[in-house]
Amino acid sequence: MTWLITGGAGYIGAHVVRAMTAAGERAVVYDDLSTGLPGRVPDGVPLVTGSTLDGERVVRALADHEVTGIVHLAAKKQVAESVSLPLYYYRENVEGLRVLLDAGASAGVRSFVFSSSAAVYGMPDVNLVTEETPCLPMSPYGETKLAGEWLVRAAGAAAGLATACLRYFNVAGAARPDLADTGVYNLIPMIFEKLTDGLPPRVFGDDYPTPDGTCVRDYIHVLDLAEAHVAAARALRSAPGRNLTLNIGRGEGVSVREMIDRVNALTGHDRRPTVSPRRPGDPARVIASADRAAVELNWKARHDIDAMITSAWSGWLRLHPSAARP
Ligand code: WQD
Numbered sequence: 001m002t003w004l005i006t007g008g009a010g011y012i013g014a015h016v017v018r019a020m021t022a023a024g025e026r027a028v029v030y031d032d033l034s035t036g037l038p039g040r041v042p043d044g045v046p047l048v049t050g051s052t053l054d055g056e057r058v059v060r061a062l063a064d065h066e067v068t069g070i071v072h073l074a075a076k077k078q079v080a081e082s083v084s085l086p087l088y089y090y091r092e093n094v095e096g097l098r099v100l101l102d103a104g105a106s107a108g109v110r111s112f113v114f115s116s117s118a119a120v121y122g123m124p125d126v127n128l129v130t131e132e133t134p135c136l137p138m139s140p141y142g143e144t145k146l147a148g149e150w151l152v153r154a155a156g157a158a159a160g161l162a163t164a165c166l167r168y169f170n171v172a173g174a175a176r177p178d179l180a181d182t183g184v185y186n187l188i189p190m191i192f193e194k195l196t197d198g199l200p201p202r203v204f205g206d207d208y209p210t211p212d213g214t215c216v217r218d219y220i221h222v223l224d225l226a227e228a229h230v231a232a233a234r235a236l237r238s239a240p241g242r243n244l245t246l247n248i249g250r251g252e253g254v255s256v257r258e259m260i261d262r263v264n265a266l267t268g269h270d271r272r273p274t275v276s277p278r279r280p281g282d283p284a285r286v287i288a289s290a291d292r293a294a295v296e297l298n299w300k301a302r303h304d305i306d307a308m309i310t311s312a313w314s315g316w317l318r319l320h321p322s323a324a325r326p
Contacts, residue, residue, distance in 0.1 A: 001111075002026040002065055003233065006052055006100065007073030008045075009036025011181040012115070012171060012222055016071060017045060019226035025233065028065045030058070031074060040179060052096035055103050062107035069111035069236070070104050071229055072097065075144075078185055079119065079281075082141035093144035097151055105159040111236040112156060113229060116165045118218075118249070120146040123283040130289040131167070131245050138281045153243050162236035162243075169218040169249035169288050171225055173308035180315020187217075188309060191260055192316045195269045196323035201260045205278030208285075214256035216285040218249040221303035221311075231297035249288025250301040259305070266309050268324075 003020055007013040008029030013036065020027050021042065029041045032051040041047045046065065050057040052074050061067070075093045076082065082089040097114075104112060119142035120135045137143045149165045156163035172188050174180035184193050191201040206213040228248045236242060260273050294300050317324055 001068050001237070002028060003069045003071055004028050004030050004062060004065070004067045005071045005073065006030045007036065007075065007115070009033060009038060009040050009047065010073060011179070011183070012168075012225065013073045014040035014179050015175055015222045015226040016073065016229045018042060018175065019223075019230050020071070020233065021045065023230045025230070028061065028067060030061055035183075052100045053091070055099045058100055058103040059107055062103060062109065067107065068109060069113070069233060070100065070109055071113040071115075071233065072100060073115040075115065077117075077141065079139045079141045082139050082144070086140035089140045089144050093141075094147050094151065097148050101151060101155040105155065105161070110161060110240065111233065112152060112161050112163045113232050113236070114148060114152045114163065114165045116149055116167045117142065117145045118167055118169045118247070118286055118288070120149065120167060121286070123281075124286060127285075128251065128287055128289040129247065131247055131292055149245065156243060157241065160240045162239040162241065164232040164236055164244040164246065166228060166232060166246055166248050168225060169220050169247065169286070171222050172219050173221040173223065173303065173311045174315045175223055175311070177314040177318040180312055180318070182319065187256065187259060188263065188312050189316065191263045192313065192320075192323065195263070195267065195271055196316075196320050200271045201263070201273045202276045203256050203260070203273045204276050204282060206257075206275045207278075210255060210284055212255050212257045215282055216253035216255045216287065218252060218287045219254055219259075219305060219308055220249050220301055221308050224250075224301035224303055228293065228297065228299050231299040235297055244296055246293040246296060247288040247290060248293060249290050251288055251290040253285060253287040254305055262305055263309055266306060267313050
């Protein structure tokens, strides 16, 4: 099968492309390069530069490469930015998806894997988030991912597509230093940045109802996440009309303080954090139940927090060599 991987020049997409080709699938990357980097696309994998909003370009790419499946990762993903630019997020993430589904159906695509997010759950008040936990997104970003799932399910059912919506939890780590996330928007790179600047990492609130008072999240290695895409793509093969909606996490919580402690230990730094006010909209605890993905995909995360930190740190050092000196 040939898969169009939108956002394949991005941080997560580049890992998905490698996992898919390593598993013997053919891949074509479709990316507008707004945040993606052409250097992340492996040799031998065609790169089509274009927006998912450009239906004609998508249709041509699907026909030119005889695509039969789509893995759709191209999207805007900054929660805070989505609050100030909701129309932009709805256009890019929802309208871009609608155009892509329309093009896919007309071009004979049979399988569609959609990159969703734990952000669809908002502030879940449960110990473990299952796929049945109510979806009450807290940001336009989360709303666009939930609306995206609705679109995928409805359009998939109408066109007889097999579809999967993968709800990523907190993604971290890298396969190689040059594939690491270059953005500084999430906890691990934000800790790295403070250490590099000789400053204490920040804890946003230490009065949450959690064991050490700091927020707990379910971090997943991008290599495991990429393997989940391969497993989903396989599960959709020859399954017209099937829809899978799956949490992709480890089912284990790590607090902000625990993460800072491990980063200090693994990077040779020793900076105690300072406590800043809570960040608005932060849930105390978000941990996936990963059972459904284990049953449906026979997939389970294999990498631990230390592997995420050390691989992300190698990528960070590549761009910030001075960070190595505590
Ligand atoms: C994790 C925890 C912070 C930085 C977001 C999106 C989600 C997904 C992943 C996209 C929180 C705390 C952070 C710092 C801190 N996005 N923190 N000090 O908010 O769980 O999830 O990113 O696809 O949809 O909502 O991730 O990495 O921003 O924060 O204390 O310097 O770390 O308050 O509790 P989050 P995060």
